[in-house]
Amino acid sequence: MKTQAFKLTTLCMLSMGISQVAFADTVRSTLPKFQTKDIPAQCDATIAKTKKQLTDFEKIKLKKHAEAGPILAKWDQIFAEFEDFYGPINLYSNVDPSADLRKAAEDCEVKISQFQTEVYQNSKLYQQIKKTKASNDIDAKYRQDILDGFEDTGVQLPAKKQARLKVILDELTKIQQEYARNIRDNPEKxxxxxxxxxxxxxxxxxxxxxxxxxxxxxxxxxxxxxxxxxxxxxxxxxxxxxxxxxRRGTEKNLVLLKQAMDLRYELAQLFGQASYADWALRNRMAKNPETVNKFLNEVHSTVAPLEKKEVQALREFKAETLKIPVEKAEIDRWSEGYWSEKLRQAKYKIDQEKMREYFPTQASQDWLFAISSDLYGIEFKPAKVDVWQDEVEYYDVTDKKTGQLLGGLYMDKFPREGKYGHAAVWGVKGGSTLTQRKPISALVTNFNRKGLNSDELETFVHEFGHALHGILSNTRYTSQSGTAVERDFVEAPSQMYEEWARRKESLSKLADYCKPACPRIDDELIAKLKAVNNYGRGLFYSRQTLYAQFDMALHTADALKTQPLDVWKKLEGVTALGYVPTTEFPGQFGHIMGGYQVGYYGYMWSEVMALDMLSAFGNNLNNPEVGQRYRQTILSQGGQKKASQLVVDFLGREPDNKAFFDEITGQRD
Structure with a gap:
């Protein structure tokens, strides 16, 4: 999941190219197209305009305990208007075909980061919010979210520390951009x-x-x-x-990662925190590093023996296949995927390349639209709008019963030079019930044009879950729209949706959308896919745990003494497959430089809740009654409530981790 570094939010449409088209009783807003040469001036003008609005906001005469609602609405209006510019800029810096435009967008993002720091270090703005008193739970949470934003940016720090924090945040933005660019734009063949x-x-x-x-x-x-x-x-x-x-990030990225680690540690010190992990986890579900590390240790102790067992099974299979002694049948990091695929084909008769015949890319998309439509009572209507590249598609998403426009969906599915290299969703624009503002999500993948294997189908469904989380949001304030939830919950809705890519009641319908006809999923294939999903749980979750432990290890109180590659060699070296000399995984681990630092654990933390929420659907994933309840209690709520409360609202109880531990050991029904 890709999130914006600067989640700003509003009410008015920006006049700089946001397209507005009448649609039923609402307005469709689409993304503007930019010319490279115009971006610097537009960036400066937008920031200047927002600064003027904030100056006016400072001057509003407020009494102590003033009603929060109108003030929060005004604040939200200012930043939602800003998001109309910044949201597309953030997306285009990752996907636009023009390298020059991507660079101009990145340069603008640096200015945005600097502006963000200025805003949230402004004590006058802070005091304006501080004076208010909320009369309801939604306003209370939004008010506290804003105050947390100020305090996390150092508004209460002495001037000298504030100035240093501003430098640190600016440097981190530049480092993160360069790190991502070194991976994304690597031309090596x-x-x-x-x-x-x-x-x-x-x-x-x-x-x-x-x-x-x-x-x-x-x-x-x-x-x-x-x-x-x-x-x-x-x-x-x-x-x-x-x-x-x-090594595709090049040695430069190891240097950049170390610089980021040191700056993050210094940031934490400015706030009196022992480590960046302590600082970052304060407002998340986990709360502190001790809780995260305890969770990771529990997972590791469960899956490490399974990993060793699965590697041994691969060795035995390799020995049998090649007619060599087991002691000579080594499994190396670069051969694990190869022999795992061979074993899957031999044991489960599943050929992932053959699966592309079952899951043609267009049919998979049409099927995904259909099951989402039935489950949530929505429709996807293609519309011709300006896009950043010819193959990009746009859809209006509407409510089936009312015909109301809910939001917009852009889909950029296929690889090209200079494009973001994995799968992600940008919540380009948040929605607001106060202003009838409609959200926009942009789904970005790099799929095979002809068809998907079963893993890629799961990825498609997962990312689509993020897109729907944004589009089906129905929050009062733009800032709380969609995926604006705690980092260690944000993956849960998408992880839950992955099940629709595994079960017969949903998968059996995919062949209905194949043109020309494709093979139909039957009970035998479903059983094989389930076995394949359960196979390799030890290897997969051991790897996930390793990533999360590495992330945490980089952000301890000893960060200044730590070299990322040394930590990686040590941690990977004690795994069942060991460390491969000359590899440089830390230089291409984009998550810890793109918003998931001290957050990678959140993938598994979220999965605990995802699998527990799934239990509400029982044996019928396509139950529209449960789907509607889920839409209303989870997806529509965005970040209006704490994630822990959202889960309780949907399940009617506190979450349980049994389904997760059954999943990671391959024992879930």
Whole structure:
């Protein structure tokens, strides 16, 4: 899940290109298109306009305990209008085809970050919010969220510390951008001979580019990398590709990550906190590093023995396949995916490349629209609007019963040079019931054009869950719209939705949308897919735990003495597959430089709640009554309530972790 670093929020439409089209009793707003040369001036003008609005906000005469509602609405209006500009800028810096435009957008983001710090260090603005008194729970939470934003940006710090904090935040923005750019814009291509591509399907090879020697050139896009690692027979070629893939951020990113660690530690010190982890976790569900580390230790103790058992099973399978002694059948990091895929095919008769025949990309999208429509009572209506690239699609999302426009969905599905390299959703625009403002989500993936395997289908459904979380939001304030929830809950709705990509009652319908016809999912295939999903739980969750432990280890009180690659070598070195010399995973671990620092644990923390919430659907995932209740109690609420309360509202009880531990051990029904 990709979130905006600066969640600003509003009421008015910005006049700088936001398109407005009459639709029923509401207004469709679409994203503006920018010209590279215009962005600097537009950026400066937008910031200046917002500053003027905030100056006027400072001058509002307020008595102590003034009613919060009107003041919060005004605040929300100012920042929602700003979001009309910043939201698209943040998206385009990651997806626009023009490298020059992406760079201009990034430069603007630096100015935005500087402006953010100025706003939230402004004591006059802080006091205006502080003077108010909320008369209801929604206003009380929004008021506290705003005050937390001020306090987290140092409004209560002495002037000298405030100034240093501002420098730190500016530097972190620049470092994070450079880190991401080094990965995203890496032009390197690896050369492989035709013999090194043995094992890969003809359809994969046909899509590759050749050089003048007749060799194939592969880059770091996921649709090229993952099939190679799972299907290429040549062990040396896979090793070479994996090492290059982990180094695609270049050594520069190891330096940048260390700089970010040191700056984050210094930030925490300014607030009197022992570590960045202590500082960052204060307002999350977990509250403190001790709780996070205890949770990770519990998961690790559960899955580490399973990981060893699964690696041993791979060794035995490799030995049997190659007719060699088990002691000579080593499984290396670069061969785990290959032998796991071989074992899946042999044991469960599942060929992930063949699964693309069951899940054509367009049919998968049409199916996903249909099951979401039935579950939540919504419709997706294509509309022709300006987009940043010809293949990008746009849909109005409407309520079936009322015909009301709920929001807009952009979909950018296929890889291209310079585009964000994985799968993510940008909540480009938040909604507000006060102003009838409609939310916009942009779903970005890098899929095979012809079809998806079962893992990619889950990814599609997962990211679509984030998009719906934004679009089905129905909050009073824009700032609390959609995924504006605690970081360690934000993945839960999407993780829960993944189940729809696994169960027969939903998957069996996918073939209805295939043109031309595709194979239909039957009971036998569902059983195999379930077995495949349960297979490798130890390896998968051990890896997830490793990522989370590494993230936490970088942000302790000893951060200044810590080198990220040394920590990684130590932590990965004690896993069942060990550390591969010369690999540099920390230099391409985008999560900890893109908003998930001291947050990667949240994927598993969220999954505890996701799997427990799933229990409400019982044996019928397509139950529209439960779907509507879920829409109203979880999705529509955004961040108006604490995540813990949202879960209780939906389940009618406190959450339970049994389903999660059954899942990670492959025992869930």
């Amino acid at each position: 690896l050369e492989f001979t035709p013999a090194e591509l043995k094992g890969l399907p003809d359809s994969y090879i046909a899509a590759l580019k050749k050089n003048d020697k007749g060799n194939y050139l592969l880059g770091f896009d996921y649709p090229e990398y993952r099939p190679f690692m799972e299907l290429a027979d040549n062990d040396d070629a896979r090793k070479r590709y994996q090492i290059a893939y982990t």
